[in-house]
Amino acid sequence: MTQTFSRVTVAAPLVTLAEAKVHLHLTDTDHDADVTEKLAEAQEQILARLGAAGDATWTASTAPRQVRNAIKLLLDAFYERRGGEENAEQLEKALAAIDQLLGLYRDPVIA
Secondary structure, X not given: OOEEEOOEEEOOOOOOHHHHHHHOOOOOOOOHHHHHHHHHHHXXXXXXXXXXXXXXXXXXXXXXXXXXXXXXXXXXXXXXXXXXXXXHHHHHHHHHHHHHHHOOOOOOOOO
């Protein structure tokens, strides 16, 4: 399945469903559809944050560790912390951590 995000086309997920389930401590298949949906959204958000710094040749085995960790961190925020003001605070913290993880890959902006 080809996924296109902000000028970068990635042929496959950068984090597999199996890796995502290990990260979320899930052992059954009851939530696979939900995890898959949130994983795709997390990857889309991370690639959008990277912009042109994303690489179309990345795969689950070749993507930089920081990029894969950022996807997992955002997946966790999407999956585990659903609803309410707590979700907004947790998402804010996750996005701040993600910005630090991806700092080396993003182009500097001059104001």
